[in-house]
Amino acid sequence: MTSEAHPIFRTAAVHFCLLCCDLVIWACVWTALLWLDGEGSLDLWCLWALRAISCVVLYSLSTIFADSSIQPLLKRWVALLSFLPPVFDSMQTMLHGTVRGFTPVPDPGMVILSLATSTLIYMVWEMAFPHGGSSKGTRNQKKDEEAKALLMRVIRYSRPDYLHLGAAFLFLSLAALFETFIPYCIGKVIDILSGKYQHTNFSWAIGLMALCSLGSSMFGGMRGGMFMCSLSRLNKRIRHMLFQNLMKQEISFFEENKSGSLTSRLISDTDKMGRSVAMNVNVLLRSLVKTCGMLFFMLRLSWQLTLLTCIEMPLLAFIQNSYNNISQTIAKELQDCNAETTELASSVIGSMKTVRSFKAEHQEQQRYEQTLNRKLQILRRKGIYSAIHLLIRRFITVGLKVAMLFQGRNLISSGQLSSGSLLAFVFYQKDMVTNMKHLVYIYGDMLNTVGSAVKVFQLLDRKPQMREAGDLAPEKVEGRLTFEKVTFSYHSRPNEKALKSVTLELSPGKLTALVGPSGGGKTSCVCLLQRFYEPQEGEVLLDEEPLHHYQHQYLHKKVAMVSQDPVLFSGSVRYNIEYGLKDCPLERVKEAALKANAHNFICKLEQGYDTDVGECGGQLSAGQKQCIAIARALIRNPQILILDEATSHMDCSTQQAVQDVLNNITDQTVLVIAHRLETVEKADHIIFMEGGEVVEQGTHQQLMAKEGRYYRLREKLFNLETQPAD
Structure with missing residues (x-):
């Protein structure tokens, strides 16, 4: 005999001993009742008390003699074994007004039937839906628990729609109630037709059946409409929360996650999660209400036939599980x-x-x-x-x-049931099996569906991997930017240092040029200045205060940037220039466009400032997009202006116009990354970076006189014979 067989036999032995103990309890009660009054009868309340005591005794014995691994199994079995008789008798009392079945108590035949029925249902159910035991069962149980937690979270998101859901549940209950009455009405019609025909009774039965059909259809439609309304509100709420949380994430998060994947989570997965949960809850509640209603009518018609129906589902579930x-x-x-x-x-x-x-x-x-x-x-x-x-x-x-x-x-032969009632029971039995299948499988489908949308919850719960912005927002900033021994590496390349202990300073009212070969760290400095990332070591200071001390909106109001390939959004020219500003007058938009030398070509467009630039600015040339991007930066009147190859696609006249604007700046801090020698030569301060370090800094004349790296790489760094861009 294998070691794996021992627990099985021990479990079977414990079940058998408890079953014998329950039979002994029944026999003792029977003997005591016969000795007391000679009839052996027991009312309903005494029956409930007896079975409660029996449950306590059996559970205590199982705790003493059984292993802890099978305690949950025995607990379910003891509860079913103990309370099946009083529950059955209570339902019979409610239906017929007299106590039937197990009373006078205890009838030996009914006791044995109770024990056999409860044990059969328990065994089949446990085999069809096993709990615990193996490591695989433990993993599945843990997975189910996590899925249940996710399901409850989705339900909590629906809390603001409690009025809609309450109305939907009311309509669902009414629709199920009317639908449940239809077979009962059909049975009455059959009984009237099979006996002596009475026109009044027949008309009443037909009218009642028509009323039930109408009520089922009407309330069913209203139920579906309310559930769809709640679904729409739930989808909107989850999408808004997810989009809001995505907007708070750091830039490296968007570099590590593809935009298509995030968009799919935002649109497809949220819709799938909300729709599947709402639809399955709809079907689950409908099936539950219909099952309770049909069970009531079936027990009222015949408890014997109902017992046969209730045996079918566990058997089919066990067979289906084995086949799966x-x-x-x-x-x-x-x-x-x-x-x-x-x-x-x-x-x-x-x-x-x-x-x-x-x-x-x-x-x-x-x-x-x-x-x-x-x-x-x-x-x-x-x-x-x-x-x-x-x-x-x-x-x-x-x-x-x-x-x-x-x-x-x-x-029917004994007069306990009519032909119409038997036909009604057949209809109920067919729907009962279907609804019980729904109750078993839809709940599992809900758990699986919610589990598949776990990525949505992960994104909802994700916290930005950056220090939270402070609340510093002074009325005026000087604009002095300082790097103090800044060391930085990107999340995608943690072992490669983009900046190595960089120390530099950008002074207010001066134009600073950042030059050097590709990969030197220029773009990394710009990203840190905009607080897209945070350094691993050192600090970036604005007026002697770390950048993370400032409010997010305030910081990006004072710092504006124009990149080499600026991003424009689908919409009008005016919308792109005033992007991020509220109630910005057209005069201010035109003033910024004039400074960026964009006003003339904008006026030549078909609708002027109301012209749609197309997706990503596709209706404009690269130079025109740069002009609009510069206007978008200048309209904010920033204290710190960053230009990263911002004029590379412009023609000579436009470049000169922008250069004149930069030359007239007296109180702003301007940082320029350029490959044009003419722009760099006019800078007040030049910082040469290579390999993530500051190699040289000074004016153009000072660096040329030093004859260092700037001097030797001048021809490679700058396009000395720049041709006008188209």
Whole structure:
């Protein structure tokens, strides 16, 4: 006997001992009642008290004798075993007004039926939906718990729509109630037609059935409309929250994550998450309400037939679970076989010269035929298992239906059931099985769907990997920028230092040029000045205060940048110039365009400042886009202006006009990255960077006189014979 078999036998032994203890409790109660009054009868409240005591006794015994690993299993079984009789009797009392079934208590036959029924339902359910045990079960349980937490989070997001959801649930309940009455009305119609015809009763039954159909349709439509309204509001809320959180992330986050992937999460995944949860909740609640209503009518019609119906679902669930496990194994084998077949065919067809030269055609045909035969065997096994599965399912379904019909005939013969009631029960039984399947499978589908959207929640929960901006916002800044021993590396290349202990200063009222070969660290300095990133060591200071001490909006109001390839947004020219500003007058827009030498060509456009620039500014030339970008920076009247090759695509006259504007600046801090010698020569201060370090700095004359790196690389750094750009 294997070690794995021991826990199984121990578990079975504990269950058997507890079952015997419960039988002993029943026998003791029976004996005591017979000795007290000679009848052995027990009212409903005493029955509930007895079974509660029995539950406590059995659970205490299971705690003493059973391992902790099977405690959850025994707890569920003991609860089912103890409370099935009083629940059944209570329902019978509510339906018929008299206590039936297990009373007078205890009837030995009904006790044995109760024990057998509860044990059967428990065993089949546990085999169909196993809990714990193996490491795989533990992993699945943990996964289910995480999915449940995500599901509850989505539901919490729907809290603001409680009025819509409340109305939807009300309409859902009414629609399910009316729909549940329809088979009952059909049964009444059949009873009227099978007996002596009475026009009044027939008209009343037909009218009631029509009213139920109308109510079901009307409230069903209203229910769907309210759920769709709630779904739309939920999608809007989640998308807004996700977009808002994405806007707070650092720039390196957008460099590491593709924009297409983020857009998909923002649009597709949020819609899928909200839609699947809303739709499944709709179906789940509808199935739950209908199941409760149908169970009420079925018990009212016949508790014996209802018991047969309730046995069917656990049996089918166990069979379906077993078939799913076999199907997964076969599907993996079939996938491996398909991959082998494809690889073999691809390799042979791609190497036909070698196959032909060695006369190996027959050998390759045999190999390919062998793989096809293996695939055929797998498909044959799959077909056999499928046929057996369908056969067993049909056998159980048909067998229980036949048993139900036989029992129905006996009930009709004894006068406990009418023909119309039996027909109504058949309708209820069919819908009952369908709704129970929905209750079992839709909840799992909800968990899987919410779990697939876990990336959305990860993005919602993500915190920016930067220090939070401060609240410093002085009325005026001088504009003195200082790098103090700044060391920086990008997140994508943590081992490569883009800046190595850089120390430099940008003075107010002066034009500073940042030059050097590609990869020297110029762009990294610009990114740090805009606080796109934060240095690993050192500080970037503005007026002796670290940049992260300033308010985010305030800092980017005082610092403006124009890049070599500026980004324009789809919209008018005016919209792009005043981008980010509120209530900006047209006169101010035109003034900035004049400074950037953009006013003339804007006026020549078809609609002037209202002309649409197209997607990413595609309707404009590269030079025109740069002019608009410079106007967009100048309109803010920034204290610090950064130009990164901002005039590289302009013609000579436009470049000169922009240069004149820069020369007239007296109180602003201007940083220029340029490859034009003319621009650099007029700078008040030149900083030469190479390999992430400041190598030289000074004026053009000082650096030329030093004859250092700036002097030796002058011809490579600058386009000394620049041609006008188109």
